[in-house]
Structures are given as structure tokens and as C-alpha cells.
Amino acid sequence: MTEEWQGWREAAETALYGDGGFYRSPVRSPDGPAGHFRTSVHASPLFARAVAGLLARTAAELGIGTVALVDVGAGRGELLTGVLAATxxxxxxxxxxxxxxxxxxxxxxxxxxxxxxxxGVSGLLFANEWLDNVPVDVAEVDGEGVARYVQVRIPDGGERLGPPVTGADAAWLERWWPLSVPGERAEIGRPRDLAWARAVGSLEAGLAVAVDYAHVRGARPPFGTLTGFRGGR
Ligand SMILES: C[S@@+](CC[C@H](N)C(=O)[O-])C[C@H]1O[C@@H](n2cnc3c(N)ncnc32)[C@H](O)[C@@H]1O
Incomplete structure (x- = not known):
């Protein structure tokens, strides 16, 4: 029975990016993310125009006439298409x-x-609503005040508390999302930090911008933020 349980990170990785996963399956998502929810990219051409302006300013500051635009989590290429039209x-x-x-x-x-x-490219790296889709583990404080990984049951998504959070994950929580009260939950954002550091490190020179939902350390939501959208809901 134990293999029926996974951490949230692994469960989300499979659900979103596994074979047949939400973001990869042309059957589940024939229109890509835009078929399920709207981002600034889809809402108005103003957004692509603003990014085109930022790209031009980045090129000017770098003193280059040929500039890279790297869209991380590019969906169906909507932003790139819009920026090319507005360059x-x-x-x-x-x-x-x-x-x-x-x-x-x-x-x-x-x-x-x-x-x-x-x-090693020079220019603008832009990630619109990418980082919040990088799977993370979830921790919850048990009755004794110990932060434990929340595990998910594969067939039906039921939850239970697993082993205590230790090591680098515990250090991350301590620094960025301290927990204390039984029942409090946190998403352990370490994989997002690492993903962003890797993305930024790919640039030889330029500007990296992440646009996303966020909350600051002093105002974490007590029960976490896990949210899914499908078909506009
Ligand atoms: C919420 S959608 C946003 C799409 C688009 N940027 C927008 O704002 O409309 C997140 C996108 O990131 C992609 N994605 C997530 N993790 C990724 C990764 N590690 N590498 C490349 N793409 C990724 C998903 O497949 C999905 O298309």
C-alpha cells in the first residue's frame, strides 16, 4: 500500500508533466493553458507591447542590435508571437x-x-506564470508541532502526514516560511528557487523577469495556496 502514497511534488509532477499530463497532453489541453485559464499574455496585446518595449530597452542597455528573447513556460507561443509583432x-x-x-x-x-x-545568450528572459507551476512539496505541522511532508494517495488524492521535514527543505522553511501552529501548511519553494536560479544563470548578460502570484514572508497564507484551474474554473 505504501507505494500508493507520494509527496505533493512528485504527484504534481506526474499530473502536470507526465505522459498524458495536463500541460503536455494535446488531448486534455488542445489549446494549451489558454484553454483553461487566462493570463496577461492572453488578456490584451498591451502586455506583449510592454514586453517588446522592455526588450528594446534591454538591448539598448546592452548595446546590441540582435537580442535574445527567452520565454520560459511559453504556453503555445502567444507572448513570443505578440512581441515579434510589436518589436x-x-x-x-x-x-x-x-x-x-x-x-x-x-x-x-x-x-x-x-x-x-x-x-550563454544575451537579452531578456521572461517567465510569465511559470514558477507557480514548478511542483513543490507541501508541509503541515502535526499535533506535536513537527512539520511533516504531506503525502497524497494516488488513486483519489486523499492526504496524510508523512515523515518530518528535514535537511535543506527544513532550512528553507525555517528561512522563508516558518511554521509553528498545528494544522498550518506551507509549500516548500526550494525547487522554484533552484529552477529560477538555473534559468537566470543561462543568460550571458541581460535581464530576467518572473511575473507571478506571490506573498511575502511576513504574510504567508496559513493553509497554503494549492489551486488548480480547468475549463475556466
Ligand atoms: C501557467 S502556464 C503559462 C503560459 C504562458 N507563459 C502564459 O503566461 O500564458 C505555464 C506553462 O509553463 C510550462 N512549463 C512548466 N514547467 C516548465 C519547464 N520546466 N520547462 C518548460 N516549460 C514549463 C507549462 O507547460 C505551461 O505551458
């Missing part, structure tokens, strides 16, 4: 869509589609 004349853009999902049909052939950020 000021005279600026040459090399666009990269970093995505676990397959290259969408009909995408502008200038867009390089890849699963990892290209290394």
Missing part, C-alpha cells in the same frame, strides 16, 4: 520558446522551440 523596427530578435509541450503547429518559424533555456 520596434531595426531591432533583431532571436526568440526562444522554452516549453515542455510540443511545438504548436503554425508557429512563426523564427521561434526556436526548446525544452531548456539556451545557454
Amino acid at each position: 520596434p523596427e531595426g531591432l533583431e530578435v532571436v526568440p526562444y520558446g522554452v516549453e515542455v509541450a510540443a511545438r504548436p503547429p503554425g508557429l512563426d518559424p523564427r521561434i526556436v522551440w526548446c525544452t531548456e533555456p539556451p545557454r
Whole structure:
């Protein structure tokens, strides 16, 4: 029975990015994320125009005429398509869509589609609502005040408390999301820190921007933030 239980990180990894996972399956998500929820990317062309402006400013500050635009978690390439349409004349853009999902049909052939950020490029790395999709483990304080990993039962999503949180995860909680009261929960954001550090480190020079939902250390929600959207709900 024990193999029926997983940590939240592993469970979310499988559900989102496994074979047939939410973000990868053309059957579950034929229109990509936009088929389920709306981000600023889909809401208005103003957003792509603002990113195009930022890209131009980044190129000017770097003193380069050819600039990379790396969109991490590129969805179906909507932002890249919008920025290419809004790029000021005279600026040459090399666009990269970093995505676990397959290259969408009909995408502008200038867009390089890849699963990892290209290394050593100069320009703007932009991640809109990517980091909140990087799976993390969840911790909850038990009746004795000990923070334990929350485990999920594979067939039905039932939860139980697993082993105590230790090591680097415990140090992360201590620093970023201290827990004390029984029943309090936290998402252990360490994988997001590491993912972001890796993404930023791929740039030779330039600017990296993450746009996402957030809360600060002094105002953590007591029961965590896990939320899923499907079909607009
Ligand atoms: C919430 S959607 C946002 C899509 C788009 N950036 C937008 O704002 O509309 C998150 C996207 O990140 C992608 N993604 C998540 N983890 C990734 C990873 N490690 N590498 C590449 N893409 C990833 C997902 O497949 C999904 O398309």
C-alpha cells in the first residue's frame, strides 16, 4: 500500500508533466493553458507591447542590435508571437520558446522551440506564470508541532502526514516560511528557487523577469495556496 502514497511534488509532477499530463497532453489541453485559464499574455496585446518595449530597452542597455528573447513556460507561443509583432523596427530578435509541450503547429518559424533555456545568450528572459507551476512539496505541522511532508494517495488524492521535514527543505522553511501552529501548511519553494536560479544563470548578460502570484514572508497564507484551474474554473 505504501507505494500508493507520494509527496505533493512528485504527484504534481506526474499530473502536470507526465505522459498524458495536463500541460503536455494535446488531448486534455488542445489549446494549451489558454484553454483553461487566462493570463496577461492572453488578456490584451498591451502586455506583449510592454514586453517588446522592455526588450528594446534591454538591448539598448546592452548595446546590441540582435537580442535574445527567452520565454520560459511559453504556453503555445502567444507572448513570443505578440512581441515579434510589436518589436520596434531595426531591432533583431532571436526568440526562444522554452516549453515542455510540443511545438504548436503554425508557429512563426523564427521561434526556436526548446525544452531548456539556451545557454550563454544575451537579452531578456521572461517567465510569465511559470514558477507557480514548478511542483513543490507541501508541509503541515502535526499535533506535536513537527512539520511533516504531506503525502497524497494516488488513486483519489486523499492526504496524510508523512515523515518530518528535514535537511535543506527544513532550512528553507525555517528561512522563508516558518511554521509553528498545528494544522498550518506551507509549500516548500526550494525547487522554484533552484529552477529560477538555473534559468537566470543561462543568460550571458541581460535581464530576467518572473511575473507571478506571490506573498511575502511576513504574510504567508496559513493553509497554503494549492489551486488548480480547468475549463475556466
Ligand atoms: C501557467 S502556464 C503559462 C503560459 C504562458 N507563459 C502564459 O503566461 O500564458 C505555464 C506553462 O509553463 C510550462 N512549463 C512548466 N514547467 C516548465 C519547464 N520546466 N520547462 C518548460 N516549460 C514549463 C507549462 O507547460 C505551461 O505551458
